[in-house]
Amino acid sequence: MSATPASPFGERRYHAWNDHVKARYGGRVQKVSVAAGFTCPNRDGLLGTGGCTFCNNAGFTPGYLDRRQSIGEQIDTGLRFLDRRYPGTGRHIAYFQSYSNTYGEFERLRDCYEEALAHPRISGLAIGTRPDCLPDPVLDYLAELARDHIIELEIGVESCDDAALAAVNRGHDFAASIDAIRRAAARELEVTAHLILGLPGESHDGMLAGAARLSALPVRALKLHQLQLVRGTPLARQWERAPESVPLLGEDTYLELLADFVEHLSPDILLQRLGSEVPPALKLAPHWNLRLSELAPRLSAELRRRGTWQGCRYRPAP
């Protein structure tokens, strides 16, 4: 079936990160996860010790990671795994994913990043962090690194709604995300915002309003995740006690929400992820039949069925 001529994104109907990366770097850029042993202010006592109620870092840490290894050794281990799984990948970047990877003494951050960049097969860094852990000197340093390396800065926005952020004990508000994104973009750093769809208390219309609020910011890319309950988290316990207080999205509802969200999102923002998959042993709910790899084609199919595409309902602020 051919795309309607009005879709600027062809058959996909959304602005896909992978297409952009292949065009920009001439091939795939694969992330190699590393664990540098950082913590976060929501766990070490600065803001609290309980963490965000949805958080269990084991839920998004690849099985091949061995924290006892040095960063260089972790990269070697990760590359052995990825070379088998994705042979022929052009470039690799080290992915500092778990916890807040800009939270720590500046010298320690710098040593960790530079150890990764010293690896002969590493072309850059992806750094995941919270918006309130990005002081200007760290951003200045990352901007300096970005002159010669791929630097992806992933900021955990999680929601554009302050009540939803407070309900999951996030410890920062949306204003903190606005501030961090603007300061990073002012240094020409490319920001990927991380957002969870379906946090308790967020309405469908509220999340669509979030698409408009994010679109007004200098965000380069977006990682969208459906809310999943990871065993051992306060949110999982809350759901077990009172399931009605944590409504979960079924796969069809999520796909509809995703299509609506994408229609309201600026066409300039690249979609790097459309959902996530917590390892089955750790996931309490929801249980979908839909695999993660099926989300992208299902989103395209839904947009095609509607005759719509990313940004078709986006209205830039006057």
Ligand code: SF4
């Ligand atoms: S999600 Fe991030 S900020 Fe929240 S508790 Fe977990 S590591 Fe800390």
